[in-house]
Amino acid sequence: MEQRIEKIKKQLHSQSYKLTPQREATVRVLLEHEEDHLSAEDVYLLVKEKAPEIGLATVYRTLELLSELKVVDKINFGDGVSRYDLRKEGAEHFHHHLVCVECGSVEEIVEDLLTDVESQVEKDWGFQVKDHRLTFHGVCKKCQVETVKSS
Amino acid sequence: MEQRIEKIKKQLHSQSYKLTPQREATVRVLLEHEEDHLSAEDVYLLVKEKAPEIGLATVYRTLELLSELKVVDKINFGDGVSRYDLRKEGAEHFHHHLVCVECGSVEEIVEDLLTDVESQVEKDWGFQVKDHRLTFHGVCKKCQVETVKSS
DNA sequence: ATGATTGCAAAGTTTTTGCACTCTG
DNA sequence: CAGAGTGCAAAAACTTTGCAATCAT
Numbered sequence: 001m002e003q004r005i006e007k008i009k010k011q012l013h014s015q016s017y018k019l020t021p022q023r024e025a026t027v028r029v030l031l032e033h034e035e036d037h038l039s040a041e042d043v044y045l046l047v048k049e050k051a052p053e054i055g056l057a058t059v060y061r062t063l064e065l066l067s068e069l070k071v072v073d074k075i076n077f078g079d080g081v082s083r084y085d086l087r088k089e090g091a092e093h094f095h096h097h098l099v100c101v102e103c104g105s106v107e108e109i110v111e112d113l114l115t116d117v118e119s120q121v122e123k124d125w126g127f128q129v130k131d132h133r134l135t136f137h138g139v140c141k142k143c144q145v146e147t148v149k150s151s
Numbered sequence: 152m153e154q155r156i157e158k159i160k161k162q163l164h165s166q167s168y169k170l171t172p173q174r175e176a177t178v179r180v181l182l183e184h185e186e187d188h189l190s191a192e193d194v195y196l197l198v199k200e201k202a203p204e205i206g207l208a209t210v211y212r213t214l215e216l217l218s219e220l221k222v223v224d225k226i227n228f229g230d231g232v233s234r235y236d237l238r239k240e241g242a243e244h245f246h247h248h249l250v251c252v253e254c255g256s257v258e259e260i261v262e263d264l265l266t267d268v269e270s271q272v273e274k275d276w277g278f279q280v281k282d283h284r285l286t287f288h289g290v291c292k293k294c295q296v297e298t299v300k301s302s
Numbered sequence: 303a304t305g306a307t308t309g310c311a312a313a314g315t316t317t318t319t320g321c322a323c324t325c326t327g
Numbered sequence: 328c329a330g331a332g333t334g335c336a337a338a339a340a341c342t343t344t345g346c347a348a349t350c351a352t
Binding site: 303304305306307308309310311312313314315316317318319320321322323324325326327 | 328329330331332333334335336337338339340341342343344345346347348349350351352
Binding site for chain 1: 315316317318319325326
């Protein structure tokens with residue numbers, strides 16, 4: 001945890017940004033909820049527990065900044081809100097998501113499944129791929145079981 | 152064009168919805184701009200040219216309805232707005248997008264590149280895939296050329 | 303007539319912005 | 328002190344909703 005904060009601090013410094021207490025608190029919340037796909041509001045409420053004086057605008061500004069630095073990725077599952085997801089340690093690409101249409105749960109896939117597909121896109125469309133967003137919509141393991149039960 | 156409208160009309164009727172003039176005008180705009188990834192506002196302005204009395208709320212309601220019927224897909228490229236994309240004729244899955252980070256252009260890939268990846272997800276994660284969203288971010292052919300020129 | 307659909311305006315959400323204040327170096 | 332960063336409140340941007348009027352069967 002501390003190491004990852006240290007690393008982010010360096011990333012900020014390298015662009016002459018500071019890791020202020022507010023920014024640090026925000027990053028800590030993200031680290032503690034790495035699997036949770038928090039919205040800006042979610043982050044705000046969680047940060048507020050530790051640092052009640054923080055403003056929502058600061059959270060937005062911080063998330064925006066972290067987004068530029070590629071520390072987090074801003075994602076959107078189609079409900080009205082943006083969600084913010086920490087990049088995995090050393091991950092070069094965005095990870096994938098499995099969104100369950102039954103229960104709304106979101107599972108993460110860290111593996112990069114798209115190496116072959118990316119080569120194909122570069123070859124066949126002449127498009128130089130830098131990153132990707134992949135989300136599958138379907139029925140998660142748990143809900144499949146429950147469907148069987150109830151039928 | 153007329154055939155596709157006829158088909159959509161049937162889809163609506165099968166769920167006891169009507170193809171009102173407003174809805175038809177909206178569908179026509181979508182058909183005429185199939186490559187354009189229009190926002191609700193875009194659609195509204197274009198429909199207004201032909202049917203000035205239409206309201207923005209109706210456009211939203213129509214797009215919502217078409218979305219439920221899987222006539223269009225609602226997508227989000229990370230700017231604040233939802234965009235609406237007609238499903239291709241006979242396409243079972245959502246098509247993919249190539250978003251250029253230089254010029255912002257959006258290219259479409261109609262082929263389904265994910266058949267293998269989907270099998271893998273079903274096998275390895277026990278997740279029953281129904282649909283997917285795949286967007287590549289990178290540099291399009293045109294901007295690659297221009298980068299070479301200017302360097 | 304009855305129920306679906308519409309247009310308008312109002313309200314709701316989420317996000318951004320302006321500005322004075324604070325902090326750090 | 329200068330510049331970056333902050334909190335607050337106001338504004339903006341996008342979308343949804345309530346309701347009376349309209350339309351189609």
